[in-house]
Amino acid sequence: MKAFVLRSYGSSLQLTDIDRPVPGDGEVLVRVRATSVQPYDWHLMRGEPYVARLMAGGPGLRKPPFDIPGADVAGEVEEIGKGVTEFAPGDEVYAMPKQGGFAEYVCVPESELVRKPANLSFEEAAAVPMAANTALIALRDQARVQPGQQVLVNGASGGVGTFAVQLAKAFGARVTGVCGRRNVGMVRSIGANEVIDYTKEDFTRAGRHYDVLVDIAGSRPASACRRVMARKGTLVLVGGPAGRWLQPASHVFATLAVAPFMSQRVAVADVVRCTENKRNLTTLAELIEGGEVHPVIDRSYPFKEVPAAVGYQEAGHAAGKVVIAV
Template sequence: MKAFVSRSYGSPLQLTDIDRPVPGDGEVLIRVRATSVQPYDWHFLRGEPYVARLMAGGPGLRKPPFAILGADVAGEVEAVGKGVTEFAPGDEVYAMPKQGGFAEYVCVPESELAPKPENLSFEEAAAVPMAANTALIALRDSARVLPGQKVLVNGASGGVGTFAVQLAKAFGARVTGVCGTRNVDMVRSIGADEVIDYTKEDFTRNGQRYDVLVDIAGSRPASACRRVMTRKGALVLVGGPAGRWVQPAGHVFATLAAGTFASQRTVMADVVRCTENRRNLTTLTELIESGEVHPVIDRSYPFEEIPAAVRYQEAGHAAGKVVIAV
């Protein structure tokens, strides 16, 4: 099969012929029809920030922990391993395997797999797993959003942000999205009650108060964010400014440390260590099939142009998700 392989930090992705994987016990072999690109991939491709190489679950000290990136997969079941009972060849599925999506085939544990939403194409479904799962964890689990609460999403036009806006609305919240000028109409179209253009207004100085602030962009210091939060509000950290040595990890950990002295809760939405991916995908499928949530796709690339897709996503201008048709 063909796959894009990365064998050392900073080396270009190389299209390579490798053996097709064989499903082991409890595993399902998927013929990948679509995948997506996200910051998770290029952080592992670059091995940045360097401090993350010292962390459990990080890129690894000297080389990438896996050669084939791609943490979102949508496709068809090709074969199943011993003990698999819930899926059969031909089933349309999607998953968040954390690796292996930049290939024509990938093996995924049955416990990580969910049926693809019936109303989505493979490319649309590939936009969902990691970004939507992150947004779901941030709002439902970390913030524990309730109907009627006021939620602000800083970074509302990106992959996670577009899902966060829609999920907050689905949970009954009143949502404010923060984004750049060119994405204001898009963020409003997916359900935001109010949209703040950060090039014209500083959301931390508008006099509003929010019960939940989902910080994806990491563009304002924690002290400024808390200024616009209710006394018992929740500041949920998802990301931050990119950097070679410490960021965004430095921003996240400094904010968590400072949060111990504040009345508001400060929590991190950690999708990488989540053990409920299948349950979460099932929840997302219900919301997607009901029409409450739909992926926003900025661009679609053919499989052969995955390196170009990674460069485009890394530039930080994508509105929604960047997907790959395999």
Template structure:
């Protein structure tokens, strides 16, 4: 099979012929029809921030932990391993395998796989797993959002943000999205009740108060964000400014440390270690089929142009998701 392989940190992805994987016990072999690109991929490609190489589950100390990147997959079941009971060849599925999506085939544990929403294409389905899964955990589990809550999404036009705005509305919240001038119309079209253009207004000095702040962009300090949070609000950290050595880790750790001395809850959303991936994918599929949420795709690239897609996503200007059609 064809796959893009990462030989070493910072090196170009190389199109290579690899043996087609064989599903082990509890695994499903998926013929990949589409995948997507996200910050998770280029953090592993660069091995940055460097401090992450020292962490368990990070990119790897001496070299890439994953040789084939790609954390989102949509495609068709090619074969199933022993003890797999929920899928059969020909099923249209989507998954978050955490690695291996930049290839024609990938083996996925049955626990990380679900039937693809029936009303979207493979490309649209591939835009969902990691980004929408992160937004779902941030709102429902970590943010404990309730109907009527006032929710602010800082970074509302990106992959996670576009899903977060829609999911917050689906959960009955009053939503304010923060984005740049060129994406104000997009964020409003997703259902945001209010939109703050960060090039014209600092949301931390607006005087408004929020019950839940989803911090995807990490563009303001924790102390600044607390100015617009109610006394019992929750500050959910999802991302932050990129950096070679410590960012966004230092932004997250500093905000968490300060949170020990304030009345607001401060939590970090981490979708990769989540053990409920299958159930979350099923929940998202139901919401998509019901018309409650839909993926926003900025650009679609062919398989041969995965390196260009990664480069574009790394620039940080994509509105929604960057998708690969295979």
């Protein structure tokens, strides 16, 4: 099969012919029809922030922990391993294996694989797993959003942000999205009750108060965010500005350091360590098929242009998701 292989941190992805993987016990071989790009992928490729290499240790200290990036996949079951009972060849599925998506085939444990939402194309389905799962963890699990609450999403126009706006609405909240001028209309169209253009207004000085603040952009310190939060509100950290040494980790660490001195609760939406991916993707499929959530796609690239897709996403201007048709 063909795959884009990463040999070392900072190197270019190389389109390479390699052996097709063979599913082991409890695994499913998926023929990848589409994948998507997200910050997780290019952070891995760059090995940045450097502190993440130290935290990972082991094989991730000197070289990438795996050769083929690509956290999301949507495709068809090609072959099943011993003990697999839920799927059969030809089934349309999607998953968040965290690696291997930039290839024509990938093996995924049956315990992490879910049937693709019937009303989505493969490209649309590939836009869902990591971004929507992150938003779901932030809103349902960490913030515990309730009907009628006021929710602000800082970074509402990106991959996670577009799902966060829609999920908050699905949970019955009143949603304010923060984004740049060119995306105001799009964020409003996916359900935001109010949209703040950060180039014109600082949301931390707008005089409004929110029960939940989902901070994806990481553009304001905790001291500023707490000004607009209800006394017993929840601040959920998702990301922050990119950097070589510490960011976005330093933004998260700095906020957690002051959390004990805040009346508001501070939590982190950590999708990488989530152990409930199958349950979460099943929930998301139900919401999608029910018409409450739909992926927003900025651009779609052909498989041969994976490096260009990564570069476009890394530039930080994507409104919604960047997907790749394999």
